[in-house]
Amino acid sequence: xxxxxxxxxxxxxxxxxWAIQFDAQGHLKHLLTIEGLGPTWITRILDTAENFxxxxxxxxxxxxxxxxxxxxxxxxxxxxxxxxxxxxAAKRLSADVLxxxxxxxATTKGESLLDTLRNIEAMQADMFVxxxxxxxxxxxxxxxxxxxxxxxxxxxxxxxxxxxxxLDAFTIRRIKGDFAPLRIAIVGDVKHSRVARSQIHAxxxxxxxxxxxxxPRTLIPNDIEPMxxxxxxxxxxxxKDVDVIIMLxxxxxxxxxxxxxxxxxxxxxxxxxxxxxxxxxxxxxVMHPGxxxxxxxxxxxxxxxxxxxxxxxxxxxxxxxxAVMALCMSAES
Amino acid sequence: MIQNPPNLGIDLDPVRHPEGCRPGIDCxxxxxxxxxxxxxADQLDRIADVYLADGRIVGxxxxxxxxxxxxxxxxxAKGLWLIPGxxxxxxxxxxxxxxxxxxxxxxxxxxxxxxITTVCMxxxxxxxxxxxxxxxxxxxxxxxxxxxxxxxxxxLTQGLKGxxxxxxxELTEGxxxxxxxxxxxxxxxxxxxxxxxxxxxxxxxxxxxxEDPSLSKRGCAHEGAIATRLGLPGIPVSAETAPLAQLLxxxxxxxxxxxxxxxxxxAGVRMIAQAKADGLPVSASVSAHHLWLSxxxxxxxxxxxxxxxxxxxxxxxxxxxxxxxxxxxDCVISDHQPHETDAKLAPFPATxxxxxxxxxxxxxVLKLVDEEGLSLARALDALTRRPAELFGLNDSGRVAVGARxxxxxxxxxxxxxxxxxxxxxxxxxxxxxxxxxxxxxxATWVNGRLVFERAT
Numbered sequence: 001x002x003x004x005x006x007x008x009x010x011x012x013x014x015x016x017x018w019a020i021q022f023d024a025q026g027h028l029k030h031l032l033t034i035e036g037l038g039p040t041w042i043t044r045i046l047d048t049a050e051n052f053x054x055x056x057x058x059x060x061x062x063x064x065x066x067x068x069x070x071x072x073x074x075x076x077x078x079x080x081x082x083x084x085x086x087x088x089a090a091k092r093l094s095a096d097v098l099x100x101x102x103x104x105x106a107t108t109k110g111e112s113l114l115d116t117l118r119n120i121e122a123m124q125a126d127m128f129v130x131x132x133x134x135x136x137x138x139x140x141x142x143x144x145x146x147x148x149x150x151x152x153x154x155x156x157x158x159x160x161x162x163x164x165x166x167l168d169a170f171t172i173r174r175i176k177g178d179f180a181p182l183r184i185a186i187v188g189d190v191k192h193s194r195v196a197r198s199q200i201h202a203x204x205x206x207x208x209x210x211x212x213x214x215x216p217r218t219l220i221p222n223d224i225e226p227m228x229x230x231x232x233x234x235x236x237x238x239x240k241d242v243d244v245i246i247m248l249x250x251x252x253x254x255x256x257x258x259x260x261x262x263x264x265x266x267x268x269x270x271x272x273x274x275x276x277x278x279x280x281x282x283x284x285x286v287m288h289p290g291x292x293x294x295x296x297x298x299x300x301x302x303x304x305x306x307x308x309x310x311x312x313x314x315x316x317x318x319x320x321x322x323a324v325m326a327l328c329m330s331a332e333s
Numbered sequence: 334m335i336q337n338p339p340n341l342g343i344d345l346d347p348v349r350h351p352e353g354c355r356p357g358i359d360c361x362x363x364x365x366x367x368x369x370x371x372x373x374a375d376q377l378d379r380i381a382d383v384y385l386a387d388g389r390i391v392g393x394x395x396x397x398x399x400x401x402x403x404x405x406x407x408x409x410a411k412g413l414w415l416i417p418g419x420x421x422x423x424x425x426x427x428x429x430x431x432x433x434x435x436x437x438x439x440x441x442x443x444x445x446x447x448x449i450t451t452v453c454m455x456x457x458x459x460x461x462x463x464x465x466x467x468x469x470x471x472x473x474x475x476x477x478x479x480x481x482x483x484x485x486x487x488x489l490t491q492g493l494k495g496x497x498x499x500x501x502x503e504l505t506e507g508x509x510x511x512x513x514x515x516x517x518x519x520x521x522x523x524x525x526x527x528x529x530x531x532x533x534x535x536x537x538x539x540x541x542x543x544e545d546p547s548l549s550k551r552g553c554a555h556e557g558a559i560a561t562r563l564g565l566p567g568i569p570v571s572a573e574t575a576p577l578a579q580l581l582x583x584x585x586x587x588x589x590x591x592x593x594x595x596x597x598x599x600a601g602v603r604m605i606a607q608a609k610a611d612g613l614p615v616s617a618s619v620s621a622h623h624l625w626l627s628x629x630x631x632x633x634x635x636x637x638x639x640x641x642x643x644x645x646x647x648x649x650x651x652x653x654x655x656x657x658x659x660x661x662x663d664c665v666i667s668d669h670q671p672h673e674t675d676a677k678l679a680p681f682p683a684t685x686x687x688x689x690x691x692x693x694x695x696x697x698v699l700k701l702v703d704e705e706g707l708s709l710a711r712a713l714d715a716l717t718r719r720p721a722e723l724f725g726l727n728d729s730g731r732v733a734v735g736a737r738x739x740x741x742x743x744x745x746x747x748x749x750x751x752x753x754x755x756x757x758x759x760x761x762x763x764x765x766x767x768x769x770x771x772x773x774x775x776a777t778w779v780n781g782r783l784v785f786e787r788a789t
Contacts, residue, residue, distance in 0.1 A: 112678070112679070113683075114678055114679075132680065134680035134681070135566075135681065135682055136565075136682070137680040139680075140679065144678075157565075157682065158566070159564030160564065197562070222556055222557060222558075222561060222567065223557050223558035224558075224561050226562075227561070
């Protein structure tokens with residue numbers, strides 16, 4: 001049947017969700033997801049972080065970059081490590097920091113997310129660091145904040161946790177150098193992991209040699225290969241010749257949802273023990289975004305062992321978050 | 334007589350009355366001149382004058398005997414199309430129960446402005462449409478509004494709880510055109526089987542929305558590459574096909590007439606095709622937005638693409654288009670769900686599902702004809718004659734002498750863009766803002782009365 005071509009209709013939906021991260025001059029304004037940053041921006045953030053790491057080693061651990069600015073930690077979901085490292089990063093940049101834990105207050109009283117936002121905005125905040133249990137929450141907030149406010153995503157649902165991925169990339173780069181020859185394996189609950197999604201985008205942007213995800217079918221989401229990973233269900237095959245092993249946290253609720261029979265079986269098949277670690281390259285490093293469940297996804301001797309860089313990740317987190325805050329705030333000034 | 338009801342909180346369009354006309358007497362006599370007239374049942378497609386009187390179509394081409402020569406309202410319709418008014422098989426008008434989203438008055442106006450003359454309203458109102466009283470209330474409100482005809486789909490089970498059968502026979506005697514449990518599941522298969530048996534006793538059409546609540550639990554998007562990338566909890570295709578398979582097995586035993594509402598997947602279309610080939614009394618519908626959008630449109634994390642069932646893959650969308658063309662899918666519905674702005678102002682998974690569809694039902698289907706090669710005859714059939722037949726609205730869905738004078742006059746070259754100003758529904762939750770359309774409704778008659786005319 002002949003098709004009459006009328007006027008081309010351009011669906012207005014197809015705006016890139018990550019384009020909002022940049023202002024009109026192309027500067028980074030918000031950090032919501034790794035997608036769209038590309039190798040240039042990721043490298044710029046990592047290089048900036050490298051500069052800030054020296055601040056951390058000084059006697060007076062402060063630079064006046066964000067003096068007089070207010071950073072609001074807006075956490076709709078509980079967190080210790082991420083919130084404190086963001087707080088520390090902001091303080092080292094001389095910003096004023098306000099911590100608001102909303103998981104128990106306003107939102108449970110039926111106040112809408114937007115109302116909460118408007119109220120805090122009225123307190124003259126310059127930057128929101130947001131964690132929320134719904135995918136897309138950070139984008140939603142970035143779309144609705146006042147134009148001078150920057151938004152940093154500190155984790156939204158299963159979607160993204162970009163600063164975690166950046167600090168992981170930073171840690172790997174410091175130890176291993178170039179990404180091109182590396183094989184990286186992400187092990188465990190990829191399906192519910194915002195960390196894994198952001199890591200996949202980050203490592204692929206940095207041209208990683210090979211990226212693998214390892215886990216049972218219940219914890220690996222459908223159609224994940226287009227994101228640029230190879231899927232393995234067997235730990236021994238998956239860890240073969242791997243340079244970096246990233247273990248993901250397994251939430252105990254997963255047993256109730258029927259995704260796994262027991263913690264013991266998961267540990268036996270996918271938990272990182274000293275024995276399984278030997279299947280990887282001898283100089284492989286072990287990472288974990290924390291908090292680790294010892295005896296569920298990782299053995300204590302591995303977590304505390306010579307190949308583990310888990311604590312380095314935490315200290316690197318401060319430098320990377322300082323870099324992101326400084327870059328995002330410099331966009332609007 | 335066209336009267337604007339008092340205190341409905343909206344500004345209804347003024348309806349044109351000529352000078353010296355006695356509304357309700359003279360105005361009900363119309364001569365629509367020179368339109369291209371379509372009747373899908375007769376495959377009629379020709380330019381002719383159409384005469385309306387006393388709520389009926391009384392003549393096509395030649396003036397009927399005793400057609401008055403004075404006091405006749407004439408409309409010059411050269412270059413326009415006259416089609417049967419669209420019958421929308423599934424549209425929520427939000428009244429009673431959710432009047433903050435929309436009302437029968439606002440939505441029936443949106444309907445007629447979109448060429449829709451009959452709206453079938455599902456029973457998930459509050460109170461539930463499981464008694465004659467609620468059905469009568471809705472009918473009365475629709476009459477007061479004086480726009481589109483609203484027909485009710487009664488409840489299959491009391492309170493839609495899936496525990497006790499609703500009084501289906503009484504509901505249908507009271508004017509309900511079908512029964513349904515809307516999107517509430519009937520978990521007990523034995524009860525579902527008995528409900529179908531009972532409905533079959535009285536030859537009542539049962540409308541089923543196949544969705545397994547355990548498989549779709551917490552999901553908000555099609556389980557596939559896009560949901561994986563965006564970290565959205567997925568709804569697998571089996572949430573549709575698994576309950577559909579169970580249902581078809583039960584239908585084969587009970588012989589009940591069932592209508593599968595709002596099909597979303599390629600596998601679902603295949604199952605319907607097979608069931609029809611097996612001679613089961615099954616029909617199906619698809620929403621207009623599923624014919625145009627796919628999971629790819631979820632990309633912007635825009636709450637206006639959060640619908641149930643979810644927008645699936647491009648292959649699914651293409652299978653739905655093919656199913657509509659070959660008749661596997663009988664009709665197209667709006668699946669209209671107007672929302673207040675706040676319902677969509679949240680991160681994608683936290684928004685309420687559903688979009689406002691009355692304004693775009695006819696334009697989207699005719700856009701398929703224009704741009705995607707759907708035949709015009711099938712398109713009109715799926716919007717008018719076929720739903721009329723399914724829901725037993727025997728004198729509707731036609732432009733034929735003796736049929737109800739529910740007709741719409743369409744400008745086939747209007748070229749317009751959907752935006753805040755052109756949208757009529759109280760619900761602004763549409764993903765189609767900014768879309769260009771070619772066809773636009775110019776005027777609509779319901780029961781022989783001009784209920785909508787677009788200012789030019």
